[in-house]
Amino acid sequence: MDHKRVEMHIGGRGYGRFGQGQAYGGALELGLGVRLIRGLHLVGEIDMGAHGLPFGVQARAGLGLRHELRLTRWVRPSVSLGYSYLAEAGFEFECGCARPVWEGVSLRAGAEFAERHGVEAGLGLRFPMPFAPRLSAYLRGDGAYYFDARPGRVQLGGGAGVQVVF
Structure with a gap:
């Protein structure tokens, strides 16, 4: 019988958007999951x-399903699909600092805020630690x-971190 388990993970994440509107950056990620x-x-x-x-700066939230294959004891591949x-x-x-000083210096600043909704798919590998099976x-x-x-x-990302199962 498969018992319900809760997992929590924390890690770093890098991401990039390509084409027009490109941007590259990094983030700190927190996650919580329940085995169904x-x-x-x-x-x-x-x-x-x-x-x-x-x-x-950006904040991303996602909710989805992840299926983990238990093919071996040391490496567990997974596939995920969800809302982002x-x-x-x-x-x-x-x-305007490149102009001569006698013409004056002009500084302008602006901010643009956006909310975006999308779909996200991913692949992953989990490596259970032999000395601590829940880590x-x-x-x-x-x-x-x-x-x-x-x-x-289109935004592509990747990350690495640690996961604990309760």
């Missing part, structure tokens, strides 16, 4: 981070598509 039936988990995650080119919500703030700074290291990669008219609709 053998190998199938309901997982919620949040991450917050910053990116450059242009400079901005992205809130971001982009900042623009313009400095694992993980590697994950994912791709998200956001359903809006803003540039940079």
Whole structure:
């Protein structure tokens, strides 16, 4: 019989948006999951981070299903699919510092806020630790598509961290 288990994970995450509206950055990720039936988990995650080119910050929340295959004792691959919500703030700074001093220096700054909704799919590997069976290291990669008219609709990411099962 498969008993219900709760898992919590924390890790780092890198991400990039490509094409028009590109940005590359990193974030700290926290997640919580509940095993529904053998190998199938309901997982919620949040991450917050910053990116450059242009400079901005983002918070991402996701809710989805992850299925873990228990093929071996040492490596457990998984596949996931779910909903992704992205809130971001982009900042623009313009400095007229290249002009001669006698013409004056102009500084302009602006911020743009956006909310985005999309779908996310991913692949992962979990490595249970032999000395502590409830503690694992993980590697994950994912791709998200956001359903809006803003540039940079496709975001690819990857992360690594630790997971504890209660």
